[in-house]
Amino acid sequence: MLKLRLFVCLIFGILSFLTSANGWVFAQETPNIVWIMSEDNSKHYLKLFDPMGAETPNIANLAKDGVAFDRAFSNAPVCSVARTTLISMVYGPRLGTQFHRRIELANMPKDWKMFPAYLRDAGYYTTNNSKKDYNAVETKGTWDASSNRAHWRNRPDGKPFFHVQTYTDSHESSLHFKQTWVDSPDLQTDPNAIELAPYHPDTPLFRLTYARYHDRIKSIDNRVGKLVEQLKSDGELENTFIFYFGDHGGVLPRGKGYINESGLHVPLVVRIPEKWKSRSPFQRGDRTDGFVDFVDFGPTVLRLAGVEVPDFVDGEPFMGQGIARKEVEARDRTFGYADRMDEKYDFCRSIRIGDWKYIRNYQAIYPDGLQNNYRYINLAWKQWRELFKAGELNPAQSAFFLPKPAEQLFLLTDDPHEINDLSTQAEHRERLIAMRDELTGQVKAMPDLSFIPESVLVDEAMQDPVAYGQAAKDSIANYVDIANLALLPPEQAMPQLRKALQSKDAVERYWGYSVCSIFGERAAELTSFAENSIDQEANLLVRLRACEFLGLTQTSNPVPVIEAILKESDSAVVNLIALQSLVFFKDGPSDYQVEIDLGSIKTIDAQVMRRVGYLMGIPEAQIKKRTKELMKRDRK
DSSP states (O other): OOHHHHHHHHHHHHHHHHHHHHHHHOOOSSSSEEEEEEOOOGGBBBBSSSTTOOOOOOHHHHHHHHHEEEEEEEESHHHHHHHHHHHHOOOOHHTTTBBOOHHHHHHOOOOOOHHHHHHHTOOOOOEEEEEOOBBBBBOOOOOOSSTOOOOGGGGGGGOOOEEEEEOOOTTTGGOOOHHHHSSOOOOOOGGOOOOOOOOOOOOOOHHHHHHHHHHHHHHHHHHHHHHHHHHTTOOOGGEEEEEEESSSSSSTTTTTTSSSHHHEEEEEEEOOOOGGGOHHHHHHHHEOOOOEEHHHHHHHHHTTTOOOTTTTTTOOSSSTOOOOHHHHTOOEEEEEEOOTTBBBOOEEEEEEETTTTEEEETTSSSSTTOOOOOOSSSHHHHHHHHHHTTTTTTTTHGGSSSSSOOOEEETTTTTOOOSSSSSGGGGGHHHHHHHHHHHHHHHHTTEEESOOOHHHHHHHHHTSHHHHHHHHHHHHHHHHHGGGGSSSSSSHHHHHHHHTOOOHHHHHHHHHHHHHHHGGGGGGGGGGHHHHHHHHOOHHHHHHHHHHHHTTTTSSSSHHHHHHHHHHHOHHHHHHHHHHHHHHHSSSSSSOOOOOOOOGGGOOOOHHHHHHHHHHHHHHHHHHHHHHHHHHHHHO
């Protein structure tokens, strides 16, 4: 009997060695990992990270038994882009997943997988409850279960698990209250104890909105506590790394959707189980200033699980075997991107190095406060715009509704709310150029697909955006250089701008006119090129950018040209880009009058209809109905 027992032990030992060598793992050899995500909240709303945030005792308890990351960042300030970055481990503009409310899903290269699939290959049970919102086609074998019933308790006996739990209490829709609630608010948080960001007007409505959001964060904390209790009651708490984080910035105006710290800087706590503390470079109770961002999260989970990190990823693990604390704390930079959000186009990139933040606004003519239907359901958003129109805001509060500088520079130690732009100050010129060069190198190296219009990407790139980008890498670098002419004095840029406007490459012409619009009157000598383009240009988007330039310089009325583009276009994406321009001119300081003939627009989708609905004054409740009717028309 003793020999038999020794033989069985030997066989199990050999099997354990072999399966570990091939990437298979047994439950006792690897930890569980749980992600708890709360929607739409930056670090500014938790007292654990900001003195004026809400008390979150359950999340604070996770930090006592783990590590709090004071510099954790989403790479994008909106759900679908941020979540696709997390699951793919790849920067959105490299993968073609940078637009929120995708028009077409991007395909990852055939030999790439979303990171939970690598965990499944290694023997993990992977569950998601339940939000996905990916802008890429989900790769095969990503989840064992993904639904509002998915739970680690459904796993086969002995399997380690990776579980993602999303709580929606803090979603922006929680602030879509009616005036009746304002008249009789139900709050735990005292609105008079709130400290508002200096770019917001101090009004009773804004204070109520802040207070309600603090209440929502407290609700999130209660949910976190209940989930931790489930792990404890299952006997898994000390076998499980728990990550708590926000999926991007908060939903008070100028948070979600914007590339400021209020849109990107998220709370992150990782609880370290005593049993597996050797896999963490941090001690329980630590805080760290090391920079981590969403491309790092998937590689970190793989390293904690003992699974090899694939070489295509853009991120680096910050926990796991072989990771040193000094290495993590030496990390001092993060890269951010903000593109189309629903129907509202923008194109911003940021790089933060230490406490210095550089922002590049490639479509600087469009103000941040440009109409975005879902945002303006929030009563505080509406009030902010009304106060601007009435001239009742100070410069810091008004900036949201004005054209942006092409580039901005902030020192966050002195200016955490990014309202004092240092980009034009001579004493910071050297730093400005260094950070500009860093960001330019980043977008060229990826390469950044947003330098090609979204309509072109939808038509040509989405079967394999990564390969498409590599094939177009030299062209994209050239587009970056043309876009960066906006950073030169106009007289220095003119020769290269003239060359771009006469190029055979339509995208070069597109960027040439985009720069002209940023210069405005300072590029008046080029209006003759734009007038010729309106008459002769075959590419609709180049024609659009040319007429924008003429409209901004008051050379000619852009509205008839844009209306003609809408009648001619067969592309919903081109229509969406053109309609943004119409909204911009309608709501801007010009006297251009806009009337839309809905029947003349050939191709309609949900985002196009949002713009049309706004321009025509169609109530939000009717827009979805009209969209379905028109899309049914288009299919006939």
